[in-house]
Amino acid sequence: MRAPMLNHLRKDLRMTRAFWAPMVFSYGAFMLVFFESPWAFLAAGLILTFIMAAVPMAIDDRYRTDPLFAGLPGRRTGLVAGRYLSWGFAVMAGLILYLGAAALLLLAIKSKAAHLVPLLSMRGGLAFLVASALAALAFLPLYFRFGFWKGLWIFAAGAVCLGAAFSFLAPVLAPPQGGETAGAATGGAFAPAVQALIRIAGEAARFPRNTASCLGTTAGLLLLAFVSFRLSLAFYEKRDL
Amino acid sequence: MESALEVRNLRKEYPGFTLQDISFTLPRGYIMGLIGPNGAGKTTVIKLILNIVRRNSGEVRVCGLDGLVDETEAKARIGFVLDEPPFYGCLRLAGMASVVAPFYKTWDRALFRSLCHEFDLPPRKRVNALSRGMAMKLALAIALAHGAELILMDEPTSGLDPVFRRELLERLSGLIQDGRTSVLFSTHITSDLERVADFITCLRDGELLFSATRDEILENWAIVKGAPELLTEEVQPLFIGISRSPYGFTALASNKEEVRRRLAGRGAVIERARLDEVVFFLGQKDRGTTGGRR
Numbered sequence: 001m002r003a004p005m006l007n008h009l010r011k012d013l014r015m016t017r018a019f020w021a022p023m024v025f026s027y028g029a030f031m032l033v034f035f036e037s038p039w040a041f042l043a044a045g046l047i048l049t050f051i052m053a054a055v056p057m058a059i060d061d062r063y064r065t066d067p068l069f070a071g072l073p074g075r076r077t078g079l080v081a082g083r084y085l086s087w088g089f090a091v092m093a094g095l096i097l098y099l100g101a102a103a104l105l106l107l108a109i110k111s112k113a114a115h116l117v118p119l120l121s122m123r124g125g126l127a128f129l130v131a132s133a134l135a136a137l138a139f140l141p142l143y144f145r146f147g148f149w150k151g152l153w154i155f156a157a158g159a160v161c162l163g164a165a166f167s168f169l170a171p172v173l174a175p176p177q178g179g180e181t182a183g184a185a186t187g188g189a190f191a192p193a194v195q196a197l198i199r200i201a202g203e204a205a206r207f208p209r210n211t212a213s214c215l216g217t218t219a220g221l222l223l224l225a226f227v228s229f230r231l232s233l234a235f236y237e238k239r240d241l
Numbered sequence: 242m243e244s245a246l247e248v249r250n251l252r253k254e255y256p257g258f259t260l261q262d263i264s265f266t267l268p269r270g271y272i273m274g275l276i277g278p279n280g281a282g283k284t285t286v287i288k289l290i291l292n293i294v295r296r297n298s299g300e301v302r303v304c305g306l307d308g309l310v311d312e313t314e315a316k317a318r319i320g321f322v323l324d325e326p327p328f329y330g331c332l333r334l335a336g337m338a339s340v341v342a343p344f345y346k347t348w349d350r351a352l353f354r355s356l357c358h359e360f361d362l363p364p365r366k367r368v369n370a371l372s373r374g375m376a377m378k379l380a381l382a383i384a385l386a387h388g389a390e391l392i393l394m395d396e397p398t399s400g401l402d403p404v405f406r407r408e409l410l411e412r413l414s415g416l417i418q419d420g421r422t423s424v425l426f427s428t429h430i431t432s433d434l435e436r437v438a439d440f441i442t443c444l445r446d447g448e449l450l451f452s453a454t455r456d457e458i459l460e461n462w463a464i465v466k467g468a469p470e471l472l473t474e475e476v477q478p479l480f481i482g483i484s485r486s487p488y489g490f491t492a493l494a495s496n497k498e499e500v501r502r503r504l505a506g507r508g509a510v511i512e513r514a515r516l517d518e519v520v521f522f523l524g525q526k527d528r529g530t531t532g533g534r535r
Contacts, residue, residue: 004313007343014340015329059329068327071291072344073317240294 004074008082009089011069012056023052024097031101038115041102042124046131049094053087053136054152061148066241080233083140084225091132098128133221137228145235171195244302245269245391245423246290251299253285258447260285262299265442265452269304269390270420272413274438274455275427276516278524281444283427284324287395290425291321304390317345320389324396326380330369334379337368338386345387353386373400381409385416392416394426398433406430410437431516441516443523450523451495455516463497464518466490467509476503482522493522 027048034040060066069079102120105113118124138158142151246267253260260282267273275283288294290301292312301308303315328337334357342348357364360378371379377397384392392413398406414437416422428434434441434455442452451458465480468489477483479500480492493514494500501511 004344010343011340014336015332059331063327063329063331064325065327065329067288067293067323068341070293071316071319071321071323072341073313074344075312238295240288 004072004078005081005085007074008069008079009085012082012086013089015059016052016055019052019055023048027097027101028104031098031105035105035113035116038119041116042119042128042131045094045098045101045128046135049091049098049128049132050135050139052094053090054139054148056086057083057143057148070241076236077233080144080229080236083143083232084136084229087136087140091129091136094132095125095128099125130217130221133225137224141228141231141235144232144239243269243305245271245304246273246425247300247302248286248290249300249302251286251289251301252297253282253289253294254297258282260289260447261449263444263449265440265449267391267423267425267440269423270417271439272417272424272426272437273440273442274434275425275442275444276429276431276434276520277444277450278520279429280446282447283444284395285447286444287321287323287393287425287427290393291316291319317347317387318390320384320387320392322377322380322384322392322394322397324399326376328368328376328379331367333365333367334362334371335364337379338383341383342386348387350386352388353382356382356385374402374405377401377409378405381412390422392422392424392426394424396427396429398426398428398430406433413437431520435516443520445523458516458519459513461495461497462514462519463494463500464512464514465492465494465500465504465509466512467504467507471504471507471509479503484522493519 027045030044030048031041034044070076099120102116106116106120139151139155142154145151146154244266248266249264251260251263258280263282263286265273275286277283285294289296290303290308292308304318306315306318308315329340332340338353342350354364360382362375362378362382368376368379377400381394381397384394398409401409410433413424413426417424438455440452441455441458443450466489469485472483472485472490479494479496481495483490483492497511500509504511
């Protein structure tokens with residue numbers, strides 16, 4: 001008998017087997033659609049990875065299997081840890097597909113996809129991993145507290161609100177630089193917000209690459225992971241299934 | 242006598258329903274039936290034993306192991322069949338078994354195959370193509386395939402055809418012959434209990450009404466019938482439930498000898514109680530009377 005969390009990972013892989021080929025196809029198709037902007041390319045990769053990681057939960061919700069696994073040998077800790085492990089596995093698979101799609105596009109149409117080169121770096125991969133991890137660490141406690149669909153809606157609503165607030169604050173946080181005029185690149189009322197977001201993203205991409213900053217980021221993520229896991233466990237321990 | 246299951250002061254509070262300090266013991270090698278009207282708390286008790294539902298207080302010991310402290314080891318000794326088997330409908334039977342098997346170190350693939358064969362379960366069939374009876378058989382095959390010492394079953398016979406119901410009950414009787422395996426099952430069908438149960442535990446509105454051996458109940462409890470004038474204030478406390486009509490009354494008593502002594506020579510008919518009558522009278526909410534003058 002393996003550790004229950006490994007059994008859960010194995011179960012999730014078993015249940016999602018039929019979706020692997022369509023997911024690979026989706027990565028190829030969506031990445032091709034969004035390759036003209038590196039940010040859209042990154043966002044498409046993140047969303048597809050989130051969907052891929054959430055599929056086992058949707059299947060478990062569809063067949064209401066929570067009571068079955070809660071009744072099998074093991075504790076709730078194992079069930080929660082299994083979900084985190086399964087999510088981590090999906091993120092690593094997503095990273096490989098995302099980088100693979102970028103590399104294939106570069107090989108096939110280098111002239112049109114040259115702007116994807118930065119995404120294929122260590123920094124590009126880390127940006128993908130950090131963003132995926134943040135999404136997972138925010139979503140999983142909601143899943144364990146409210147169940148799949150309700151948790152997903154709350155997560156999505158929270159993300160939209162956060163995005164709207166950030167867009168509103170972005171021009172204040174990153175005011176236009178000298179010579180840049182509002183609405184120059186993108187027309188419409190959202191132009192200042194979009195430009196400010198791009199400036200913030202650019203600043204983040206220039207984040208100093210030294211040991212201290214790497215250690216700081218890793219420590220921050222680990223702390224978030226710990227808090228997220230403890231919250232998930234606290235919620236799931238109390239739930240009647 | 243070594244116990245397979247000990248439940249002590251088990252309590253669970255829901256809005257509008259409380260399972261109140263339930264205690265009972267199931268010795269090894271016996272079958273216990275859990276009966277009671279709808280909403281009595283039978284499913285809750287089974288889910289509490291499995292920790293699918295979290296208890297507010299109380300203690301559960303499975304084969305001497307604490308259900309919370311030794312949760313993994315305790316659950317490894319349990320095989321369970323839930324009211325609605327929560328299986329992946331998209332999987333074939335063998336696939337479903339392969340999902341569950343890694344959780345049990347004592348899983349016996351050969352035994353599972355032979356149980357499928359015995360229950361006429363085609364391993365290549367998908368779970369969502371199974372009838373309720375077939376799904377119940379699959380759940381039972383999964384519950385038995387790891388040599389469980391305690392089998393918990395929630396309404397396993399409801400929705401089954403009479404032939405398989407009888408086969409299932411015979412199977413349960415066969416299971417306990419090794420003296421090691423015990424069964425706790427909930428049911429509404431009292432004839433099932435009369436056929437196989439050694440112990441009977443009855444719940445109503447979250448309260449434990451009694452937990453005793455079947456023979457004790459059938460020998461000590463009685464149905465008493467008599468004319469209305471027999472139902473005096475001194476006699477009424479002897480009865481647990483009373484059904485009145487213009488021509489007389491029918492009542493359930495838990496002490497046959499006492500009733501016989503008190504009503505001797507007064508024209509009362511005292512009969513051995515059947516379990517369905519026990520459940521009927523105990524199921525009356527006001528614990529008093531039913532029927533009335535028409």
